[in-house]
Amino acid sequence: MSEQYKTYPDLPGYKGEAETGREAAAAIAPRMGRLQRMVHQMVTERGAQGLTPEEACDMSGETRVSLQPRFSELKAKGVIVDSGMRRSNPSSWKRAVVWVLPCYRPEPAGGEA
Numbered sequence: 001m002s003e004q005y006k007t008y009p010d011l012p013g014y015k016g017e018a019e020t021g022r023e024a025a026a027a028i029a030p031r032m033g034r035l036q037r038m039v040h041q042m043v044t045e046r047g048a049q050g051l052t053p054e055e056a057c058d059m060s061g062e063t064r065v066s067l068q069p070r071f072s073e074l075k076a077k078g079v080i081v082d083s084g085m086r087r088s089n090p091s092s093w094k095r096a097v098v099w100v101l102p103c104y105r106p107e108p109a110g111g112e113a
Contacts, residue, residue, distance in 0.1 A: 009073035
């Protein structure tokens with residue numbers, strides 16, 4: 001197992017053996033913590049309404065390439081969860097996961113926790 005997999009989600013991840021992924025991960029690493037905090041703050045502010053990555057990009061002015069992976073990292077840390085809701089992205093009209101804090105996680109069907 002590569003060293004990268006031992007440190008994700010505390011360091012940016014990458015896929016495959018191409019050097020481009022490693023280079024991109026290394027380039028974003030200095031900003032990763034700040035971007036994760038920004039995403040967490042935006043999700044927190046939206047409460048039960050939640051937030052999609054594209055909405056976060058629109059709110060912050062950051063690129064999707066910079067922010068989308070931060071949602072995956074925060075999910076892996078258990079800091080945000082899939083709300084079960086979906087919203088259409090204005091840029092593509094494709095449905096996107098709406099992320100919320102764990103306290104807003106919907107109860108499973110049947111009320112079992």
